[in-house]
Amino acid sequence: NAGVTQTPKFQVLKTGQSMTLQCAQDMNHEYMSWYRQDPGMGLRLIHYSVGAGITDQGEVPNGYNVSRSTTEDFPLRLLSAAPSQTSVYFCASRPTGNEKLFFGSGTQLSVL
Amino acid sequence: AQTVTQSQPEMSVQEAETVTLSCTYDTSESDYYLFWYKQPPSRQMILVIRQEAYKQQNATENRFSVNFQKAAKSFSLKISDSQLGDAAMYFCAYRSAWAEDKIIFGKGTRLHILP
Numbered sequence: 001n002a003g004v005t006q007t008p009k010f011q012v013l014k015t016g017q018s019m020t021l022q023c024a025q026d027m028n029h030e031y032m033s034w035y036r037q038d039p040g041m042g043l044r045l046i047h048y049s050v051g052a053g054i055t056d057q058g059e060v061p062n063g064y065n066v067s068r069s070t071t072e073d074f075p076l077r078l079l080s081a082a083p084s085q086t087s088v089y090f091c092a093s094r095p096t097g098n099e100k101l102f103f104g105s106g107t108q109l110s111v112l
Numbered sequence: 113a114q115t116v117t118q119s120q121p122e123m124s125v126q127e128a129e130t131v132t133l134s135c136t137y138d139t140s141e142s143d144y145y146l147f148w149y150k151q152p153p154s155r156q157m158i159l160v161i162r163q164e165a166y167k168q169q170n171a172t173e174n175r176f177s178v179n180f181q182k183a184a185k186s187f188s189l190k191i192s193d194s195q196l197g198d199a200a201m202y203f204c205a206y207r208s209a210w211a212e213d214k215i216i217f218g219k220g221t222r223l224h225i226l227p
Contacts, residue, residue, distance in 0.1 A: 031213070033213075033215075035217075040121070040219055041219060042116075042118075042203060042217040042218055042219040042220050043203065043217040044217075045214060045215070045216075048213050048214070050213060056213065058214065088155065090157065092157070099145045099147070099162060099207055099215075100159055100162070101149075101157070101159070101215060103156065103157035105154075105155060105156055106155045106156075
């Protein structure tokens with residue numbers, strides 16, 4: 001069982017570039033989410049999904065898009081990267097009705 | 113809106129000693145869950161312990177235990193017999209029982225273990 005898989009682990013972008021952070025889980029979890037972690041700020045929720053075809057905004061959604069076409073995948077898109085989006089990004093999932101989150105190993109993103 | 117506050121950005125403890133990490137939260141709800149997550153240098157987030165608000169008994173997992181004071185909205189983590197492998201960032205987190213979609217994290221406490 002791979003759990004939650006995030007790719008890439010590291011990425012450097014130039015301001016204005018676009019990219020997609022990939023997240024996949026093989027546990028058939030309905031709930032998936034994206035967090036960003038910044039020094040002194042803890043983890044902040046960007047977007048989340050409670051099932052295929054359903055997404056919603058979290059605490060800091062601006063500059064990010066998501067889609068959920070399958071139960072397994074929940075990609076996070078940066079349409080025009082900004083230096084303020086330099087952060088560590090975590091994808092997490094959990095089964096419906098279960099409070100334990102399963103985290104991916106994170107993506108370190110730097111925007112120059 | 114709910115908030116989670118960890119007032120200790122960093123703490124240090126001697127190996128084999130006991131340390132307590134503080135967490136307070138603010139909510140108007142009566143039914144919720146509280147968590148402590150550990151993030152070692154590997155960056156992986158690991159669930160350490162969880163507490164259901166409707167349970168008065170404090171949760172315990174081996175060397176980890178909590179002191180849950182619902183009226184005071186306090187949820188501290190006690191680590192007994194500290195080990196070098198306990199060195200990590202620790203996050204306190206809250207989730208409403210009725211809003212399954214959002215888990216709110218505190219800003220974290222970095223714990224150093226002194227040999």
